[in-house]
Amino acid sequence: xxxxxxxxxxxxxxxxxxxxxxxxxxxxxxxxxxxxxxxxxxxxxxxxxxxxxxxxxxxxxxxxxxxxxxxxxxxxxxxxxxxxxxxxxxxxxxxxxxxxxxxxxxxxxxxxxxxxxxxxxxxxxxxxxxxxxxxxxxxxxxxxxxxxxxxxxxxxxxxxxxxxxxxxxxxxxxxxxxxxxxxxxxxxxxxxxxxxxxxxxxxxxxxxxxxxxxxxxxxxxxxxxxxxxxxxxxxxxxxxxxxxxxxxxxxxxxxxxxxxxxxxxxxxxxxxxxxxxxxxxxxxxxxxxxxxxxxxxxxxxxxxxxxxxxxxxxxxxxxxxxxxxxxxxxxxxxxxxxxxxxxxxxxxxxxxxxxxxxxxxxxxxxxxxxxxxxxxxxxxxxxxxxxxxxxxxxx
Numbered sequence: 044x045x046x047x048x049x050x051x052x053x054x055x056x057x058x059x060x061x062x063x064x065x066x067x068x069x070x071x072x073x074x075x076x077x078x079x080x081x082x083x084x085x086x087x088x089x090x091x092x093x094x095x096x097x098x099x100x101x102x103x104x105x106x107x108x109x110x111x112x113x114x115x116x117x118x119x120x121x122x123x124x125x126x127x128x129x130x131x132x133x134x135x136x137x138x139x140x141x142x143x144x145x146x147x148x149x150x151x152x153x154x155x156x157x158x159x160x161x162x163x164x165x166x167x168x169x170x171x172x173x174x175x176x177x178x179x180x181x182x183x184x185x186x187x188x189x190x191x192x193x194x195x196x197x198x199x200x201x202x203x204x205x206x207x208x209x210x211x212x213x214x215x216x217x218x219x220x221x222x223x224x225x226x227x228x229x230x231x232x233x234x235x236x237x238x239x240x241x242x243x244x245x246x247x248x249x250x251x252x253x254x255x256x257x258x259x260x261x262x263x264x265x266x267x268x269x270x271x272x273x274x275x276x277x278x279x280x281x282x283x284x285x286x287x288x289x290x291x292x293x294x295x296x297x298x299x300x301x302x303x304x305x306x307x308x309x310x311x312x313x314x315x316x317x318x319x320x321x322x323x324x325x326x327x328x329x330x331x332x333x334x335x336x337x338x339x340x341x342x343x344x345x346x347x348x349x350x351x352x353x354x355x356x357x358x359x360x361x362x363x364x365x366x367x368x369x370x371x372x373x374x375x376x377x378x379x380x381x382x383x384x385x386x387x388x389x390x391x392x393x394x395x396x397x398x399x400x401x402x403x404x405x406x407x408x409x410x411x412x413x414x415x416x417x418x419x420x421x422x423x424x425x426x427x428x429x430x431x432x433x434x435x436x437x438x
Contacts, residue, residue: 072100075433076426080104083422086292087115087281090411091316092434095327098320099407100434108282108297117316120267120279121412124310124393128236130322131308132187132379134243134254136338139183143246146187149180150238153245156219157181157238162192163201163221172205178225185226186239187378188346192222194233197363198355199223230352230376240308251306259333263321268314270303280313283395284415285361292415310393316410323401323408326389343389343403345375345382352376355419363394363418396423400431409434 072092080088087105091098107113138144144153151158160181161174177192185191196202202220209216223231240251247254252270260268272280277299284292303311326343329336351373355366368390375382380389380401390400396413411430413423 071437072430072433073102076102076430077104079426079429083426084292085413085422085426086284086294086415087119088411088413088426089115089117089119089121089316090409090430091117091320092407092409093320093324094408095324095406099438100409103316107279109294110297113278115281118267118279119281120272120276120313120315121281121397121414122283122393122395123312123314123319123397123412124395125236126314126319126391126393126397126399127308127310127312129379129391130255130259130312131236131240131243131251132342133259133334134247134251134308135183135187135239136334136342136378137258138243138246140335140338144183144242146184147182150183150186150242151180154238154241160192160219161221162225163205163223165201166204166208170208172208172221174221177222179227181222181226181238183239183242184346184378186235186242188230188376189232189235189352190227190230190347190350190376191233191235191238192224192226192228192231193220193235193238194223194231197359198232198357198366200358203358230347230350232355234309236379237307237309240306243308244306251308252303255312259322262333263325263331265314265318265321268312268318268322270306270311270313272300272302272313274299276313279315281414286415286417286420316412319399319410320408323399323410326401327403327406327408342378342380343382343387344377346378347376349373350375353381357417360417362416364420366419368424392418394418396420396427398427405438407434407438 076090089103092100101117103115103117105115107115107119139146160177162177164173164175166172181191194202196206243254244251282297283295287293325331325333326339330339353374357363357365369383372384374384381391382389387404388400388402392398396415396418399410401408411427
């Protein structure tokens with residue numbers, strides 16, 4: 044039976060002031076989320092809602108792992124995976140503000156591997172990949188909007204087939220995967236922000252970990268966010284589950300992760316709901332000294348025109364289900380965020396079922412963190428939707 048540990052604190056709109064949480068009662072959100080977690084069989088879940096300068100809701104359910112039965116809190120550490128990407132986007136835009144790089148700069152200028160790229164057009168009858176030179180360079184703005192042509196194998200059958208071809212033919216994988224299309228032509232989720240992180244490192248002369256800590260995380264008081272998990276924080280790291288073929292969640296052994304030596308702009312950060320609220324509130328506060336107000340507005344604006352973003356068709360169902368969080372709508376993409384075409388909400392997620400959104404119009408933000416695969420699992424989405432509904436019903 045799923046053990047539910049409840050912490051009722053607030054109502055709805057992420058916020059941290061002067062390093063302290065301002066808490067308000069939000070029993071409706073807590074009751075709805077607690078019931079949803081139990082109904083959907085979620086082993087661990089922590090969530091927060093805040094405004095620009097106050098916390099509305101703060102709650103957690105479940106346990107860190109099945110053996111210890113340690114209750115989850117909003118200070119529990121989660122692997123936030125691709126929720127790293129908006130942090131990388133902020134880092135890149137800081138360098139744009141400082142005149143160190145331009146949005147229309149070809150990124151091959153800073154990362155030589157990206158200077159000569161090829162596009163995967165298809166496969167010959169014998170299965171050999173058909174490649175051609177890209178029609179133009181990848182620009183920084185392409186990386187920040189996922190219109191570069193880089194794609195992830197998880198959601199792209201052609202790149203999966205390409206990887207399988209390399210393995211069967213015993214060819215080494217290239218340093219740079221081929222593009223799926225010429226830069227700027229389409230939206231497809233992939234390695235764009237991983238390469239944006241490399242641009243940040245090349246331009247700043249620092250590792251991504253050092254840059255993040257100095258320019259973003261420490262100034263915002265995000266003391267538990269890092270690519271490297273300190274040993275003294277291991278007790279707060281939540282365990283990860285994987286749904287098996289029979290539909291049951293199986294717990295992976297909870298081990299101290301090896302310290303990272305390289306850092307990816309596309310994923311890899313450890314964080315907590317309390318820390319990520321601080322990051323989101325920075326946007327609600329107009330940049331909070333991290334970014335200029337005009338840059339916040341620029342990042343929150345759709346930059347892909349009428350292209351559709353945020354819809355992913357999985358080819359590896361054990362890792363990810365299909366994703367379409369806004370069925371029937373064409374959503375846009377800013378610099379680092381999916382943009383809801385109706386509400387203007389900014390959002391993204393991490394593959395272990397961590398989700399966040401920022402609502403600039405209502406000056407509200409929210410985060411919910413779970414820790415299991417596959418991504419966009421039906422039970423995870425059910426809990427996310429219940430949380431979303433309870434938040435807006437309460438507010």
